C-alpha cells in the first residue's frame with residue numbers, strides 16, 4: 260500500500276459562531292494527484308491553512324510528510340510547494356529576478372523547469388510582475404513552485420486567471436512532472452471539468468464533513484443519475500442512505516444514487532413509486548459533483 264503523505268482526522272474549526280469544519284477526515288496517498296473539492300465557502304482554503312500550520316484547528320489532527328501540521332520542521336517545509344492567493348509578495352521584481360530570488364531558498368531548484376513553463380509567455384524576462392496580467396502572474400507562480408521540486412505540492416485554486424489553453428498546457432505538464440518524480444499533489448479548483456482529467460483521488464467536503472473520499476473512478480462507477488416522470492410519489496422522496504439527491508423540474512424528477520438501475524428500481528418500488536419511464540442518464544465528473552453537492 261502507498262505511504263500516506265497527508266492524513267487529517269476529525270478536523271473541527273469555527274470562525275466565531277460559524278462552524279466551517281465539522282469532523283473532516285481524509286488521507287492522501289503518496290504519488291497521487293488528490294482533489295480537495297467543495298462548493299464556495301466549503302472550507303478548502305481553511306483546510307490548506309491547517310495543513311501548513313498557519314491555522315490551528317479547534318480539534319482533530321493532521322500529519323503532513325510524517326510530521327504534525329502545527330509543528331513542521333523547516334527542512335520539511337522546503338519540501339512543500341504551496342500555491343496560494345498572495346504567493347508573490349515582491350511584485351516589484353522582474354521575472355528573471357524573482358526566479359533568482361526563489362532559487363536561493365531551495366537546494367533542489369530546477370531552473371529549466373521554470374524556463375520551460377514561463378518561457379512560453381510572450382513577455383520579456385525584465386517585465387516586472389506588477390505589470391503582468393492575473394493569468395500571466397499565475398503562470399510565473401506555477402513555474403516557481405514546479406522549479407522548487409517539492410515532494411508535496413498544495414495548489415489552492417491553481418486555475419485562477421488561466422485561460423483554457425494554458426490550463427491544458429499546465430495540466431499536461433503537471434501530469435508528466437508528477438509521473439517522473441512521484442510528487443504528491445493536493446489541488447483545489449473551481450474548474451471541476453479539468454479535474455476529471457487530472458485527479459485520481461479526492462475528498463468532497465460538504466457542511467464541514469467528508470461527503471465522499473477515495474478514488475475518483477470508484478466514485479464515478481458507484482454514483483448514478485436517473486430521471487423519471489414527476490408524480491406525487493416522487494415529490495415525497497427524500498434523500499436518505501444510498502439515495503443521495505432528489506431534484507424536480509416541472510415534469511421530471513432527477514435522482515442521484517449510489518445504486519445501479521435495478522437496485523434503484525427496487526428501492527423506489529418498495530417506497531410505492533411508479534418507475535415506468537425511469538432512465539439512467541450518463542454523467543461526466545462535473546455532473547456527478549453537482550449531483551452530490553446540489554446546485555445550491
Ligand SMILES: Nc1ncnc2c1ncn2[C@@H]1O[C@H](COP(=O)(O)OP(=O)(O)OP(=O)(O)O)[C@@H](O)[C@H]1O
Pocket residue numbers: 274279297298299300301302303304305306
Ligand atoms: N478569517 C476568517 N474569519 C471568518 N470567517 C472566515 C475566515 N476565513 C474564512 N472564513 C469563512 O469560512 C468559510 C470557509 O472559507 P474557505 O476560504 O476555507 O472556503 P473555500 O472552500 O476555500 O471557498 P472558495 O471556494 O470560495 O475559495 C467561508 O464561509 C468563509 O467566509
